[in-house]
Amino acid sequence: MDKVVEEVEKTKKEWDEAYSKTQQHIKEIQEYGNSTMEETKNKNSLPRLNGLAQDGLALLNSLQFNLDLLAPQLPTDDEVQSAKALLKTWRSQSQSLRMNLRNANLQAKDNMRKTAQKERELLLGGGEESTVRRRNLQTKAGMTSAAESITESLRRTRQLMVQEVERSTNTLMTFEESTGVLKKAESEYKGHRSLLSRTRNLLSTMQRHDVIDRIVLVVGFILFSCAVLYVVSKRIGILKLQRTITTAIKAGMAGKPELARKAVEEGINQGRFDGNVVPGKGLPLQQPMRDEL
Numbered sequence: 001m002d003k004v005v006e007e008v009e010k011t012k013k014e015w016d017e018a019y020s021k022t023q024q025h026i027k028e029i030q031e032y033g034n035s036t037m038e039e040t041k042n043k044n045s046l047p048r049l050n051g052l053a054q055d056g057l058a059l060l061n062s063l064q065f066n067l068d069l070l071a072p073q074l075p076t077d078d079e080v081q082s083a084k085a086l087l088k089t090w091r092s093q094s095q096s097l098r099m100n101l102r103n104a105n106l107q108a109k110d111n112m113r114k115t116a117q118k119e120r121e122l123l124l125g126g127g128e129e130s131t132v133r134r135r136n137l138q139t140k141a142g143m144t145s146a147a148e149s150i151t152e153s154l155r156r157t158r159q160l161m162v163q164e165v166e167r168s169t170n171t172l173m174t175f176e177e178s179t180g181v182l183k184k185a186e187s188e189y190k191g192h193r194s195l196l197s198r199t200r201n202l203l204s205t206m207q208r209h210d211v212i213d214r215i216v217l218v219v220g221f222i223l224f225s226c227a228v229l230y231v232v233s234k235r236i237g238i239l240k241l242q243r244t245i246t247t248a249i250k251a252g253m254a255g256k257p258e259l260a261r262k263a264v265e266e267g268i269n270q271g272r273f274d275g276n277v278v279p280g281k282g283l284p285l286q287q288p289m290r291d292e293l
């Protein structure tokens with residue numbers, strides 16, 4: 001047999017038992033107070049019977065909830081429809097029990113009023129029996145009152161304990177949720193911390209590369225400047241030499257030995273002109289000299 005079907009059958013059995021017990025308690029409530037006060041005190045008190053009936057109704061509601069959860073899980077559609085119909089019947093029966101409990105309490109109060117009136121008439125009557133009855137009632141009334149007071153105190157204590165247990169359960173659930181949130185925050189913090197560490201390392205590497213690049217740029221600029229200065233200085237010397245040579249050649253062609261002598265004084269060895277050849281260069285005079293400037 002399927003587990004769901006077994007649970008449904010178990011729920012049905014528990015319903016029958018709880019329904020029967022609740023009906024019995026309601027019947028006892030309805031008959032409460034019909035007998036004399038002495039016989040009534042020997043039975044369960046009215047608050048206790050009401051408590052038992054309320055517990056039975058609460059159990060029936062719980063069983064209805066279980067059947068409502070199990071019905072859609074049944075294997076066949078016929079069983080599902082049957083369970084839903086049964087659930088509807090249970091709800092009507094539960095409502096009927098609540099109405100019966102209310103009527104039973106009204107009937108019990110009426111019975112207690114009638115019984116108290118009869119007892120009053122007997123107590124007001126004369127004779128030894130009336131005196132003995134008054135004494136017994138006084139003793140048993142005090143004991144009953146104390147018992148009812150203790151029962152009510154225990155019921156209140158039970159309710160307080162149930163509330164405290166629920167509060168403790170809610171507190172534990174809150175603690176568990178808070179613990180989960182804290183663990184999640186801790187894991188996220190660890191992830192961010194590793195990310196920050198990697199970022200810091202990357203920044204340090206970028207700073208080192210920046211310093212190295214600056215050094216390379218400065219050194220390169222210095223080398224480039226030196227090369228430019230060297231080239232410029234060499235170029236200026238060559239041009240000066242070319243001008244001096246050109247001046248000497250022109251002076252020789254014009255027959256101006258003063259210019260030639262001046263050229264010699266500026267550092268050029270004039271020597272002896274051989275035909276149309278520049279002294280020391282072997283260049284013919286017919287070949288024009290161009291100033292590169």
